[in-house]
Every structure is written in C-alpha cells, then in structure tokens.
Amino acid sequence: QVHLVQSGAEVKKPGSSVKVSCKASGGTFRTYAITWVRQAPGQGLEWMGGIIPMFGTPNYAQKFQGRVTITADESTSTAYMELSSLGSDDTAVYYCARDNSGDPKQTYFFDYWGQGTLVTVSS
Amino acid sequence: QSVLTQPPSVSGAPGRRITISCTGSTSNIGAGYDVHWYQQLPGTAPKLLIYANTNRPSGVPDRFSGSKSGTSASLAITGLQAEDEADYYCQSYDSSLSGSVFGGGTKLTVL
Numbered sequence: 001q002v003h004l005v006q007s008g009a010e011v012k013k014p015g016s017s018v019k020v021s022c023k024a025s026g027g028t029f030r031t032y033a034i035t036w037v038r039q040a041p042g043q044g045l046e047w048m049g050g051i052i053p054m055f056g057t058p059n060y061a062q063k064f065q066g067r068v069t070i071t072a073d074e075s076t077s078t079a080y081m082e083l084s085s086l087g088s089d090d091t092a093v094y095y096c097a098r099d100n101s102g103d104p105k106q107t108y109f110f111d112y113w114g115q116g117t118l119v120t121v122s123s
Numbered sequence: 124q125s126v127l128t129q130p131p132s133v134s135g136a137p138g139r140r141i142t143i144s145c146t147g148s149t150s151n152i153g154a155g156y157d158v159h160w161y162q163q164l165p166g167t168a169p170k171l172l173i174y175a176n177t178n179r180p181s182g183v184p185d186r187f188s189g190s191k192s193g194t195s196a197s198l199a200i201t202g203l204q205a206e207d208e209a210d211y212y213c214q215s216y217d218s219s220l221s222g223s224v225f226g227g228g229t230k231l232t233v234l
Contacts, residue, residue, distance in 0.1 A: 035223070037169075044125060045161075045169065045212050047223040061222045095168055107216050107223035109159040111180065113168040 002026040002098050004034075004114035011120045017084040020117045022096030024077045030054045033099035034079040035110055036070060038092040047107070048094075051079065055104040086121045093118050126151065127213050127226035134232040135203045143198045143229045145213030151224060153194035156216040160189055160198045163210045163228075172211070173198060200231070208233045 007021040022034060035050035049060035053072035060068055069082045079096060093116040101108035128146040135141040145158060152158055158176050161169040171180050173189035176196065188199045196215075200207055213226040 037225075044228040045163075045214075045225040047214075047225065049222070059222065062220055097169075100174070105221070108157070109171060109174040109214070110161075110169075111171045111174070113170070116168050 002032075002112040004096055004098065004112055006094075006096060006114040006117045009118040009120070011122060012086050014087055014121055014123055016086055017082055018086060018119050019080055019082040020094050020096075020119070022079045022081070022114050024079070024098075027098075029072075029077040030074050031102075033101050033104070033107070034070075034072060035097050035099040035107060036068075036081045037095045037097060037110070039095070039116075040089070040092040043092075048081065048083075050099050050107060052102075052104045053079070057104055059105055059107075083119075086119075088121050091119065091121045125227040126217055126220070126224040127215060129211075129213060129226035129229045131227070132230045132232065134234055135200075136234045137203050137205065139203050140199060140201045141203060141231065142200075143211055143213075143231070145196045145198070145226050147194050147196075147215060147217075147224075149194065150219040151194075151215045151217040152191065152196060154218055156218070158189070158191050158196035159214045160187075161212045161214065163212065165209070169212065203233050205233050207231060 030053040033052045036048040051058040058070040096114040097110035098112040160173040176191040
C-alpha cells in the first residue's frame with residue numbers, strides 16, 4: 001500500500017516561487033512514477049508533469065514548460081514540484097499521485113493520491 | 124477548454140442508472156490510449172474508479188463500469204446511491220501533447 005503525504009499550505013506573493021513536497025511510503029519509490037496534478041478553485045484537474053526517480057528525467061506538460069521543476073530524492077522517498085513566476089491564476093490545490101506507468105515518457109493511471117496542498121497567490 | 128469533453132452535469136434518482144460520456148480525438152482515445160476514471164468527493168483528493176477502460180480497483184463496487192469505443196469512453200453507474208454524488212473525471216494520454224489529459228469533469232447529482 002502506497003501512502004503519499006504532502007507539505008502544508010502556502011501563501012505566496014505574485015512573481016515568487018513555491019516548492020511542494022510529497023513523501024512516499026510503501027512500495028519501491030525509485031521504480032514508480034510520481035505525477036503532479038493541480039485543481040484551481042471550482043475547476044477541473046490539470047496535469048502538470050511527472051518523474052520516475054529511477055530514470056530521473058521529468059516529463060512536463062507543455063503549458064508549464066520553463067516554469068515547473070519536478071525532482072525526486074530517492075534517499076528520502078520524496079518528490080518535489082517547484083513552480084516559479086507565480087500569478088493569481090496559480091492559486092490551486094496541488095496534488096501528487098503515483099502514476100502506474102513504467103515509461104518515463106508516457107503517463108498511465110494515477111492510483112494513489114496525496115492529500116493535496118493549497119497554494120494561494122496573493123499580494 | 125479541456126482536451127477530453129464531458130457533460131458538465133448529470134442527475135438521476137436513487138436506484139437508477141446514469142452514464143457519463145468522455146469524448147476525445149485521434150491523438151488520445153482514438154489513438155488507442157486507455158481511459159481512466161476518477162471520483163472526487165467534495166473537499167477530497169480524486170480516487171481512482173476505473174482504469175484501463177473497464178477495470179475496477181479493489182474495493183470499487185461493481186455498480187461502476189467503464190467502456191470505450193472509437194474516440195469516446197463512458198462511465199456507467201447503476202443502482203444510484205446518495206453517496207455517489209460527486210465529480211467524475213476521465214483521463215487519458217495524448218500523443219500530440221505528450222502528456223496526460225483530463226476531461227472537464229461531470230457533477231453527478233442524486234435526486
């Protein structure tokens with residue numbers, strides 16, 4: 001059983017960056033993909049990108065290319081998502097999830113989810 | 124505008140059957156990529172409901188079923204219960220975008 005625990009809520013100023021962590025337990029962290037999905041207030045789900053720690057190379061959604069950085073630390077079984085140049089439309093709940101894909105360049109289904117981290121961007 | 128199209132809302136009386144459609148294109152569902160479905164109760168993280176078009180994870184009641192044909196997929200819920208009231212999302216992979224895509228979500232109301 002995989003369990004994902006995310007870092008706490010953040011309030012950020014426009015133009016700044018935020019880094020959200022996702023600590024995994026259960027399973028073999030280095031072999032499974034961690035993906036990041038966000039949900040703006042009252043809106044739907046939006047895929048941001050993911051990484052398989054064993055391969056190390058992240059895969060980003062085109063919309064976030066150049067603004068998002070996803071990393072993984074195998075020593076602590078923790079994945080990170082950093083989003084820069086924040087604007088008010090980045091206010092959202094950010095989720096990490098385990099992606100059942102074994103292919104670093106292709107996503108599959110997301111079977112375990114973190115509890116979500118609310119990031120509020122406000123001046 | 125989501126890459127996968129779902130109806131914004133559906134409703135049904137307790138005990139009835141409803142379906143939720145998910146329409147894609149030749150770069151995602153129509154290209155043969157699998158469709159997955161998630162249930163999101165208010166204030167909670169999404170939960171995997173159906174994976175690889177028709178498969179239910181352990182613990183998901185058999186009242187929930189999925190299907191796929193051509194560039195579309197559907198989620199069916201039979202024997203509607205009040206606890207099924209939630210938002211439902213479809214998800215697939217898109218080769219043109221080289222990433223995962225979601226439907227806009229469908230809000231299910233149990234009358």
